[in-house]
Amino acid sequence: DVKVTQSSRYLVKRTGEKVFLECVQDMDHENMFWYRQDPGLGLRLIYFSYDVKMKEKGDIPEGYSVSREKKERFSLILESASTNQTSMYLCASTRGTEPNIQYFGAGTRLSVL
Amino acid sequence: EDQVTQSPEALRLQEGESSSLNCSYTVSGLRGLFWYRQDPGKGPEFLFTLYSAGEEKEKERLKATLTKKESFLHITAPKPEDSATYLCAVKRGATNKLIFGTGTLLAVQP
Numbered sequence: 533d534v535k536v537t538q539s540s541r542y543l544v545k546r547t548g549e550k551v552f553l554e555c556v557q558d559m560d561h562e563n564m565f566w567y568r569q570d571p572g573l574g575l576r577l578i579y580f581s582y583d584v585k586m587k588e589k590g591d592i593p594e595g596y597s598v599s600r601e602k603k604e605r606f607s608l609i610l611e612s613a614s615t616n617q618t619s620m621y622l623c624a625s626t627r628g629t630e631p632n633i634q635y636f637g638a639g640t641r642l643s644v645l
Numbered sequence: 646e647d648q649v650t651q652s653p654e655a656l657r658l659q660e661g662e663s664s665s666l667n668c669s670y671t672v673s674g675l676r677g678l679f680w681y682r683q684d685p686g687k688g689p690e691f692l693f694t695l696y697s698a699g700e701e702k703e704k705e706r707l708k709a710t711l712t713k714k715e716s717f718l719h720i721t722a723p724k725p726e727d728s729a730t731y732l733c734a735v736k737r738g739a740t741n742k743l744i745f746g747t748g749t750l751l752a753v754q755p
Contacts, residue, residue: 574732574746574747574748575732580741622688624688630677633691636681636689639686641686
């Protein structure tokens with residue numbers, strides 16, 4: 533079974549703090565994704581990585597950056613957390629070949645106060 | 646612009662009362678439509694992938710079908726444990742990225 537592990541289930545941070553969200557997958561997947569999920573808005577793609585050290589902006593990258601130094605690990609960084617970044621963050625991974633099923637972690641619920 | 650719309654937003658059923666969830670999509674050249682189930686406080690769990698109009702897939706009480714403009718998730722004789730949010734997504738062009746709908750929240754009452 534594919535396993536995607538997010539380091540924290542719940543986080544509470546203060547405005548202006550630098551926040552790191554970590555994601556690890558154990559299936560040697562090439563592609564990894566970070567989404568945020570908000571009520572009424574669904575899942576929105578923040579960043580995408582298709583290989584080590586390679587990244588691509590998604591639909592809402594502002595205020596976020598990412599790091600992928602190793603194939604199994606994809607980190608999401610909030611450089612200076614703001615209250616509008618309070619959300620559920622979901623990491624996913626998939627192979628580079630069809631059928632490209634995305635497998636998700638359990639999510640990190642981040643509250644920025 | 647690629648778009649995915651799910652309806653209804655919420656659906657309440659009695660146990661055993663069959664129904665369908667809808668996912669309509671606008672995408673240039675469909676390269677895969679995905680259904681996921683999401684339980685509260687958890688990440689989405691993959692259910693089905695469909696690729697071409699007329700295709701159907703089944704798993705227990707769930708059956709997914711696909712036409713050129715929409716997909717249906719049919720739930721036959723649902724049980725309370727089928728209660729969840731069901732998400733639909735389509736692949737964007739030649740990429741591995743997905744566009745998600747906002748989901749249907751299903752509640753099945755005993």
